[in-house]
Amino acid sequence: MTHRIPLLIDTDPGVDDAWALLMAFASPAHEVLGLTIAAGNVGLEYTVRNALKLCEIAGVDVPVFPGCASPLVYPAEDAAYVHGRDGFGDVGFLPPTSRAESERAALAILRLSRERPGLLLVCLGPLTNLALALRLDPTLPERIGRLVIMGGAVTGQGNTSVSAEFNIAFDPEAAAIVFSGFPQFDLVDWEAVLRHGLPHDEVAQWLDRTAPKAAFYKAISRRTREWSEDRRGTHWHSADGLAMAAALDPEGVEAWSQHAVEVETGGRFARGATIVDWADRSGRSAQARILGRFNPERFRHWLKAALA
Numbered sequence: 001m002t003h004r005i006p007l008l009i010d011t012d013p014g015v016d017d018a019w020a021l022l023m024a025f026a027s028p029a030h031e032v033l034g035l036t037i038a039a040g041n042v043g044l045e046y047t048v049r050n051a052l053k054l055c056e057i058a059g060v061d062v063p064v065f066p067g068c069a070s071p072l073v074y075p076a077e078d079a080a081y082v083h084g085r086d087g088f089g090d091v092g093f094l095p096p097t098s099r100a101e102s103e104r105a106a107l108a109i110l111r112l113s114r115e116r117p118g119l120l121l122v123c124l125g126p127l128t129n130l131a132l133a134l135r136l137d138p139t140l141p142e143r144i145g146r147l148v149i150m151g152g153a154v155t156g157q158g159n160t161s162v163s164a165e166f167n168i169a170f171d172p173e174a175a176a177i178v179f180s181g182f183p184q185f186d187l188v189d190w191e192a193v194l195r196h197g198l199p200h201d202e203v204a205q206w207l208d209r210t211a212p213k214a215a216f217y218k219a220i221s222r223r224t225r226e227w228s229e230d231r232r233g234t235h236w237h238s239a240d241g242l243a244m245a246a247a248l249d250p251e252g253v254e255a256w257s258q259h260a261v262e263v264e265t266g267g268r269f270a271r272g273a274t275i276v277d278w279a280d281r282s283g284r285s286a287q288a289r290i291l292g293r294f295n296p297e298r299f300r301h302w303l304k305a306a307l308a
């Protein structure tokens with residue numbers, strides 16, 4: 001077999017994460033080493049359960065490592081109002097038959113980085129687990145080939161507060177640790193996601209199939225899609241899907257820009273905001289490569305392949 005790229009995913013499933021995970025499982029060029037699980041969209045008990053269930057539906061044998069049940073410092077509100085109380089649309093699916101690993105997420109990240117140096121790490125949720133791993137071992141970035149983060153709102157147009165995006169706002173201290181500890185990473189922010197919306201009608205057609213993955217995703221995403229149509233209009237926004245597409249298929253990226261990015265951890269109005277040095281005036285190292293545009297046809301290809 002040809003060499004596959006080792007891929008580790010930190011995630012808080014979540015309807016949005018689910019599609020991104022299916023994309024990764026469907027990629028012939030990648031070997032998914034494991035899922036490290038964060039709290040975020042809903043509580044850890046649910047995000048772990050959802051990860052196990054999704055692996056079962058996808059027919060993959062991928063270890064699931066539970067992470068932190070709360071942000072590093074301050075409690076934060078989840079996004080159950082978007083994803084359902086159980087994070088998967090409250091459709092009442094049967095519990096998964098498999099179990100999570102006993103090893104905790106931060107330790108699994110460190111171990112796998114030693115066993116598979118150069119791995120691709122994709123973070124689709126709050127950065128709590130990665131921040132902990134980095135605090136335990138600051139040499140971790142040396143063993144990560146590429147880090148892709150879904151998070152932030154690079155000109156301050158957030159989705160959870162006026163200026164902040166959910167993954168960063170849920171645990172700003174963790175994001176600050178990661179953004180200052182990694183000398184280089186790729187950032188797929190919420191505003192990029194808004195530029196890559198997909199018509200709800202088109203998405204509904206893709207989901208209208210009998211294939212088990214499509215049927216499952218159609219069921220768990222129904223309420224979220226209705227909420228999205230009601231709140232955000234005609235287009236569906238697959239935040240984690242876009243980050244995963246950029247991770248799996250870097251050649252599909254049509255524009256990047258490289259700048260220093262900081263996370264606001266204080267602030268009366270802007271806690272969790274990502275402050276980008278667009279004019280490169282701070283003298284800080286430009287550690288973030290920010291996604292500008294991903295090829296829309298390739299994005300569709302990856303999303304559809306995930307459901308087949």
Ligand code: BDR
Nearest residue numbers: 014016017124166167239
């Ligand atoms: C991010 O927040 C979560 O609700 C989604 O899963 C995605 O990772 C988008 O802001």
Ligand code: CA
Nearest residue numbers: 014017124125
């Ligand atoms: Ca997510």
